[in-house]
Amino acid sequence: MSLSKFAGFAVTCAMATAVFAGVATAEPVVLKYSRWLPVNYAMDRDVVIPWLMQFEKVTDGRVKVELTAKGVGTVAGQYDVVADGLADISFVVTGYTPGRFVAAEGLDLPFLGDDPTTRCPNFWNAYEKYLGPANIFKEVKILGVICTNPGHFAMTKQIITDIEQLQGMKIRTPGPTVADSITLLGAVPVSKPTPEIYELAAGGVIDGAIFPIDPIPAFKLDTVLKKITYIPGGVSGTTTIFPINKAKWDMISPEDQKAIMEISGAALAKSAGELSAKELEVATKTIKDGGGEIVVANDKLVADLKERLKPIRDEWIKRAKEAGLEDPEGMLALFGK
Structure with missing residues (x-):
C-alpha cells in the first residue's frame, strides 16, 4: 500500500472511530x-x-x-x-x-x-x-x-346539614371557580395552596376546606379536618x-x-x-379509624347547592368564550353536563 493510500485509510478509520465513540458516549x-x-x-x-x-x-x-x-x-x-x-x-x-x-x-x-x-x-x-x-x-x-377525586366540605368542627350553616364561614378553596362557588353560598373563600391548609385550620384561620377525601391523610389533615360532608357529584374539581x-x-x-x-x-x-x-377507599377508612366523620349530604342540601351554584356554570361559559375557547358547552358535555 502506498504512503498516500495508507494515510487515507488511516484518516477514514479515525473518522469512523470518532463517529462510533460519539454515538457510544452520547449523553442522555x-x-x-x-x-x-x-x-x-x-x-x-x-x-x-x-x-x-x-x-x-x-x-x-x-x-x-x-x-x-x-x-x-x-x-x-x-x-x-x-x-x-x-x-x-x-x-x-x-x-x-x-x-x-x-x-x-x-x-x-x-x-x-x-x-x-x-x-x-x-x-x-x-x-x-x-x-x-x-x-x-x-x-x-x-x-x-x-x-x-372531587372536593367536599372538609370542616374543623361541624358536619354541614343545611346550606345556611355556611354563612360567614371561612373556607379554603383551590382556585377561582371554587372561590366563586363559596362566595355564592355566603361563605368567605380563602384561596391558598394545599401545603398551607394544615396551619390555617390548626390556627383557626379557616373553618374548613373544599378538598378531596383521599389526600387528607397524606397531608396530615385528618387531625384538623375531622368533619367531612360528602357531596354526591362533588362540589369542586x-x-x-x-x-x-x-x-x-x-x-x-x-x-x-x-x-x-x-x-x-x-x-x-x-x-x-x-x-x-x-x-378514596383507603383514606375513608383511615379517617374514620382516626375518629373523623364522613357523612353523605342529605337530599335537600344537595338540591339547594345545585340551585345556588347554577350561575357558576353560565358565568364560566361566558368567560371561557371571551378567553378563546370556542365550544365550552361541548367540553362540559364530556361529563354529561
Whole structure:
C-alpha cells in the first residue's frame, strides 16, 4: 500500500472511530422534576414517579428523569418554574394561579361526577379536543392532564346539614371557580395552596376546606379536618397538568417523544383515575379509624347547592368564550353536563 493510500485509510478509520465513540458516549437528555408533593401522597408515589421513571425504559436510556429533593420555587409558581426552565417537569394545579387559565377552570366546576375512572380520562379528552387546540398552555408542552377525586366540605368542627350553616364561614378553596362557588353560598373563600391548609385550620384561620377525601391523610389533615360532608357529584374539581419545558422537549428525538407520549396522556389519566378510586377507599377508612366523620349530604342540601351554584356554570361559559375557547358547552358535555 502506498504512503498516500495508507494515510487515507488511516484518516477514514479515525473518522469512523470518532463517529462510533460519539454515538457510544452520547449523553442522555436529563429532565429535572420539581417534586413538591409529600412523598407519602399516593398520586405522586404510585402514579407520577413510576410514570416518570418509565421515560428511561421506553427511550432505551436516551431520556432520564431526576427528582429534586424539594420543590423548585413556590407551589403556586410551578407553571412558570417549568416555562422558565428552572425545572423541566412539574405537577401543576391550574387553579393556583387564578384567572390565568380561564378555559381550564371549567374542569373545576361542581357536580362533574364522583367516579375518577371516568372523570380523569375525560380531563385528558377535554385537553385534546378543546384546551389544546385553544393553546391556553402555549408556553410549555403538555404531557398529561389528570383529575383528583372531587372536593367536599372538609370542616374543623361541624358536619354541614343545611346550606345556611355556611354563612360567614371561612373556607379554603383551590382556585377561582371554587372561590366563586363559596362566595355564592355566603361563605368567605380563602384561596391558598394545599401545603398551607394544615396551619390555617390548626390556627383557626379557616373553618374548613373544599378538598378531596383521599389526600387528607397524606397531608396530615385528618387531625384538623375531622368533619367531612360528602357531596354526591362533588362540589369542586382540581385540574392538574404536567408541563415540560419546550426547549428541553425539543432536545428529545421525535422517536423518543412518541415513546414518551404513548405512556403519558390517556395512559397517565387512566392510571390516575384508577388510583384515585382505590385511594378514596383507603383514606375513608383511615379517617374514620382516626375518629373523623364522613357523612353523605342529605337530599335537600344537595338540591339547594345545585340551585345556588347554577350561575357558576353560565358565568364560566361566558368567560371561557371571551378567553378563546370556542365550544365550552361541548367540553362540559364530556361529563354529561
